[in-house]
Amino acid sequence: MSDQTDMEILEKIKAGDREAYAGIVSEYQDRIFRYLYARIGNYDEALDATQDVFIQVMESLGSFRGESKFSTWLYSVTANYCRNYKRKHGRAVVVSIHRSVGGEEMELPIEDERERVEDKILEDEMLEAMRDELSKLPDDYREILTLRDIEGLPYEEIATVTDISLSNVKVRIHRGREMLKKRLAQRGLL
């Protein structure tokens, strides 16, 4: 969907046609989901997070002033959401169990080792290895490679979304690629 089409839909929404927002959701759902899936690593959580982002975007449409492309703004909201999500949930997928210790209830987080739905998403061994190594990268590099190499955003847009300088974008891209390439090479996949 072009930026013009996005703006047309936004005008309709501002005029009161909230149902027009379905067009935005339909167009961007996979992109936002992929970004969140790459950052969070769990299909169901990424799906819930994607919906949260779209709700949040709808509720904050008033703050979009049209200074950037709508897609850039959408990614910015998603990136912020992801940062808050990470702060709240940490990196590992955990489940809580309640355990009685000396008569008091405690919550103990343990890593969820049940079969994950996303294991079925990537049938290709290479892609599965890529996903695995991507998940082990530092968060900054993972975010940058997702935006650049998966979603294809240009450097300038990445700088806007991540709120870092253009030179920092370039540095993170090449360092992230270098690190990932080395890891995949060690596994004999590159």
Next chain:
Amino acid sequence: MKEHIPFELLSEYVDGTLDAKESRELEKHLSSCSVCRGELDSLCRLCDALHSFRCVKIKDRDAFVRCTMKRMRSRTVRHIVYRYLMPASAAAVVLFFAGISLFDSAFQSRSVSEFARQQKPALSQPAVQQVQQNRIADVDFEDNVGAEYRIKDIRRILEKNGAQVTKVTGDYVEGEALLSDYQNIRGDFDFVALPPTLAGRGMNLAGAGDSDMRIGSANRSAQVVTFRIRRK
């Protein structure tokens, strides 16, 4: 370039962000360096593999859009309720109770004085004339209490018995009350001496606690009288 191409330059070349001159120099080196060609090749494969992640999609796209829109609609309703209806309802409840409170205090403040104004005309004409003849300095009754009573003690006793205080000085307190209440007030002050009888002037005051006071033929206990309690 004599040495191998730095990885960051290869990375920028893959992204197409080198200028024309840099690109030409790099391509010239690549044409004669198999190591750098190998590096470029593995970098391209890496970028292609990352790009193929685009196959990752939401399984049921239509259902996702429906669920998201449904959730958006329910949040809109909740937003309207919480932002507009609930504050309006809360304001209405507050205003309602404020109105009751104001009405109630307005009603209360009418109590003795308003009741007095309503009741005073109930006095029969002869009784009114008799009371007016016997008034001491513009009040119906005047009593003296000991100096041990402070003004605020006097007020407390008056107000406890439902009297309305109309004037306060350093020496006395004036007020008005139902006649029956005034009798209770006198009882609280434990008056030993009866106030001057007014028999000689056609009125006879009974002792404390006796509600059978004769002032005209009207309902004595419901009549409002004015009084002064003086400290001596």
